[in-house]
Amino acid sequence: MAETGNAELATKFLSMVAAGNVREAYDRYVAKHFQHHNAYFPSDRESLLLAMEQSAEAEPNKSFTIKQVIDSGVRVAVYSHLKRAAVPVEYAVVHILRFECGQIVEMWDLGQEIPTDSPNDLGMF
Template sequence: MTKKYIAQEFLKLAANGHSHEAFRLYVGENFKHHNAYFKGDADTLMLAMEESSRTNPNKTFKIHHILEDGNLVSVHSHLKQTTADLGFAVVHIFKFESDKIVELWDLGQPVCAESKNENGMF
């Protein structure tokens, strides 16, 4: 199982309302994250992901790129909370020890209805 696969499966499970399973399978001890909106521990983030799935049952999550470099994996994706929502371009950066996620950064940018950039965000 590659780190790219683990990162992808973690995000898919979390986005589809299975954050407990995602954390159980793929997150290591002493996990920490850097999302500015939540405390930096695993339980807080897991519960926030669970709440997001519960309040946004029609959420869609599409991965566009996955890059692996040593113990780091970056995932570029499109997250939409509802079908009508333009969503966010999101980048998750995972740090691994062996085959477990031990650190996570996530950055997002809203998708614009009208962009000056003809190349789009994806």
């Protein structure tokens, strides 16, 4: 059986969270001692889990498409396109996940609203 790499674990985790399977994603992929750097929530595992569950419940029809994955071993960066269902706003999002023993132990995330009138014909992706 082939061993699953951290890039695959990262994309499975983020896809499950975006699809609303937040608690299952945490149970499978996130270490108990997980910490994160999202400026809007306390840094502990449970606070972000609850916030992600609330987001999934409030906006179940959002679209999340992974565009690029950069795997450097214990750290994986995932660049994604987020389309919110409730408002006509789209975002380019980067998640950086740090792994230990096949589990996510630390995460950073940042996003940028995609302008509708950008002069860059290449776009964000």
